[in-house]
Amino acid sequence: MVRANGRRLVVAGLVLLFVFPFLAMLSTAFKLPGDIFHAPPRLLPAEWTWDNFAAAFEQIPIWRYLGNTLFTRAANVIGTLLACPLSKVTWRGRSALLAVVLATMMLPPQVTMIPVYLLWNGLNAGDTYWPLIAPAFFGTPFLIFMIRQFLMSVPNDLIAAARLDGANELRIYWSIVLPLARPALVTSAVFQFVWTWTDFLNPLIYLNDSEKYTLSIGLYAFFAEHDVAWGPLMAACVMFTIPALLIFIAGQRYFVGGVSTGALK
Structure with a gap:
């Protein structure tokens, strides 16, 4: 006791x-x-x-920053949910490519930051949302691995039976793989949303126009350009924190199940 x-x-x-x-x-x-x-x-x-919240809306263009943040983060989540389950599709060279993808997890982001920036700059994508959105549609190494571990529990016989019934790969992916992977997908969505919602470095590197700022660098810009009004700043930070907190609470049931199931495979 x-x-x-x-x-x-x-x-x-x-x-x-x-x-x-x-x-x-x-x-x-x-x-x-x-x-x-x-x-x-x-x-x-x-x-x-409640004056601090009113002052935050007066001093900081929160609605514009919030709209920019929701757009980029929603696109990241959609890209992740579409790309990561493709690890279930069988094709030649899949295991070798998976090993390469997982090996990239050992590289700190600081190592690839400059080459990736030069790549996007060469594509004339600077000061756009493309560097913040496009990578998610190619998958995130950790989430690819986690969803793959979960999808190993999906019987291959079920997919083979669907092929015998005439279903093409897209129909199998959309009607069989995605519904069965719901816990892992919700878990991945929560991870990706929280990671990108709180991301500060990437928007700071790629966004120069204040009209395109996300909440994270918008609050930093307000902090840097004005005398620190701690009340309104903390009110803005509360509004910045609440969406990520609500997403985690809403997906908590699937989040715990998806992590535990993926860990056991």
Whole structure:
């Protein structure tokens, strides 16, 4: 009993450690300016206010940044969901290409950053969304591996039976592989959305026009160009965090099942 209680205390402490920054951000978003740097610090506001959220909308073009972010991130998720399940398709050289794709996971992104930038710049794709969207339609190495491990549980006899019934490869992919891979696909969608939603470096490298900014670099630009108004900034950060949090909560049931199933294959 003592050991079990000790473990619960350790888990509770770790949860509090990770949740505390979010709670502090959420609390600051509802504080008055004079209450933000009160000594000693207060976790809860002395007086709750929505003025910071109104000021954030007035000072930062949040709706434009949000629309740009949703567009690029939705395109990334769609590309991932279309490309990664193709690992189930059997063709000559598939295993060799899979080994090459998985080997790229050992390369840090800093190694390929400059060559990839030069490639897109040579294609005159600088200051466009193509560098942020197109790579997802070729798959993400980790998600390709995870979905492949999940799809190994799909019987090949089922696909062979569909071919005997006259179904072409596209029909098999759309009507059999995708529905059976739903847990893994939802898991991949959650991963891809969170990874790209919080991505700061790639939009910073490729986007120069402020009209095309995503939320991450839009908030940074506001922070760099103006005096730091911590209340509105924290309110904007709360609105930036909520979509990723809601996506994770909505897909949590499939997320846990997809990860555990992929790990066991």
